[in-house]
Amino acid sequence: MIEATTLTKRYGAKTAVDGVSFAVRPGLVTGFLGPNGAGKSTTMRMIVGLDRPTSGRVTVNGMPYAEHRSPLHEVGALLEAKAVHTGRSARNHLRALAATHGIPRRRVDEVIDLTGLHSVAGRRVGGFSLGMGQRLGIAAALLGDPATLILDEPVNGLDPEGVLWVRGFVRQFAAEGRTVLLSSHLMSEMALTADHIIVIGKGRVIADAPVGDIVGSTKTYVRVRSPRIDEIARRLGQPDVEVTSTAADTIEVRGITAEVIGDAALQLGVALHELTEITGSLEDAYMDLTRDEVEYRTTVGASAASAASAGPSAPSAASASTEGALR
Numbered sequence: 045m046i047e048a049t050t051l052t053k054r055y056g057a058k059t060a061v062d063g064v065s066f067a068v069r070p071g072l073v074t075g076f077l078g079p080n081g082a083g084k085s086t087t088m089r090m091i092v093g094l095d096r097p098t099s100g101r102v103t104v105n106g107m108p109y110a111e112h113r114s115p116l117h118e119v120g121a122l123l124e125a126k127a128v129h130t131g132r133s134a135r136n137h138l139r140a141l142a143a144t145h146g147i148p149r150r151r152v153d154e155v156i157d158l159t160g161l162h163s164v165a166g167r168r169v170g171g172f173s174l175g176m177g178q179r180l181g182i183a184a185a186l187l188g189d190p191a192t193l194i195l196d197e198p199v200n201g202l203d204p205e206g207v208l209w210v211r212g213f214v215r216q217f218a219a220e221g222r223t224v225l226l227s228s229h230l231m232s233e234m235a236l237t238a239d240h241i242i243v244i245g246k247g248r249v250i251a252d253a254p255v256g257d258i259v260g261s262t263k264t265y266v267r268v269r270s271p272r273i274d275e276i277a278r279r280l281g282q283p284d285v286e287v288t289s290t291a292a293d294t295i296e297v298r299g300i301t302a303e304v305i306g307d308a309a310l311q312l313g314v315a316l317h318e319l320t321e322i323t324g325s326l327e328d329a330y331m332d333l334t335r336d337e338v339e340y341r342t343t344v345g346a347s348a349a350s351a352a353s354a355g356p357s358a359p360s361a362a363s364a365s366t367e368g369a370l371r
C-alpha cells in the first residue's frame with residue numbers, strides 16, 4: 045500500500061506536485077496518468093525517497109521508503125531504465141546490484157528468467173535496445189522480490205510481445221496480492237492493464253477511480269443503421285436529442301437511449317439493421333479530464349490527436365455511475 049497525504053514538491057517557484065493525496069492498494073494494478081509535466085515522475089521519485097517532499101508525506105506499507113530496513117524488499121522501482129553501467133553485462137550489472145543489497149546470486153538468475161533476458165544476459169548493456177533496457181530495469185526492480193512495484197513508462201520502447209509481457213507480468217504480480225503503480229501515456233494499453241486509475245494534472249489529482257468508472261464517465265451515444273434511416277432521424281428530432289448522420293444508412297444519436305430508439309422504429313414499422321450503444325474509450329475520458337490541465341499544448345486539436353492514436357470505442361450495454369469518483 046502506498047499512501048500520499050497532501051504531498052507537495054516545489055522546485056523554486058515551480059510547484060511540480062501540489063498537495064496530492066491518494067492510496068495505491070494491494071491486489072490491483074493502479075495506472076498513473078497525466079499530461080507531460082503533470083508531476084507523475086516527481087511523485088514516483090518521492091515515493092522511493094529520490095526526492096524530498098516540500099511538505100506532506102508519502103509512505104509505503106506505513107513507513108517512508110527510506111525508513112524501511114530493507115527497502116528493496118518493500119519496493120522495486122523502474123524510474124530510469126537506461127541508468128546502468130554500460131560496460132557490464134546484464135548479468136554482472138544485476139549481480140553487482142544484488143551484492144550491494146545483500147541479495148543472493150540465485151535471485152539474479154531468477155529475475156533474468158522472469159524477464160526473458162536469458163539469451164542476452166552475457167551481453168554488454170551498452171549494446172542493448174531500448175526494449176531490452178526496459179526489461180533489464182524491470183529485472184533490477186524485481187531483485188528484492190518486492191511487495192510493491194513502481195514502473196514509470198515500463199512499455200516505452202517495447203515491441204508488441206514485450207508490451208504483452210509487461211501486461212501479463214504486472215497483472216500476475218497484482219493477482220498475488222502485491223501493489224503495482226505504473227505510468228504510461230498509452231491509453232489503450234492502460235485500459236487493458238490497470239484496474240484503477242489516478243489522473244493528475246498540473247500537480248493535482250483530478251480523478252481517482254476504477255478504470256470502469258472513468259471510462260463510463262465519457263458520453264455514450266447510440267449508432268443506428270436502417271434502410272429507412274431518414275424516417276427514424278425525423279422521428280427522433282426533438283430538443284436535447286442530437287442526431288448526426290455518418291453514412292447514407294447510419295446515424296449517431298446522443299441524448300436518448302437505445303430502448304427509446306428501438307421503440308420508435310417499431311412504431312414506425314421500420315427495420316433496424318443495427319442499434320449499438322457506444323461507450324467512449326479510456327483515451328476519450330482522459331482527454332475530457334485533462335483538457336484544461338495540459339502544460340505543453342501543441343496546435344494539433346484534441347480530436348485529431350485522439351483519432352490518430354489507438355483505442356477503439358468499446359460497445360457497452362450500460363455505463364457505470366461516476367458519482368463522487370471524479371474530482
Ligand SMILES: Nc1ncnc2c1ncn2[C@@H]1O[C@H](COP(=O)(O)OP(=O)(O)OP(=O)(O)O)[C@@H](O)[C@H]1O
Pocket residue numbers: 055058059060078079080081082083084085086087339
Ligand atoms: N529537478 C527539477 N527542477 C525543476 N523543475 C522540475 C524538476 N523536475 C521536474 N520539474 C518540473 O516539475 C513538473 C513536473 O515534472 P514531472 O517530470 O514530474 O512530470 P511528469 O508528469 O512525469 O511528466 P512526463 O510525462 O513528461 O514524464 C514539470 O513542470 C517539470 O518541468
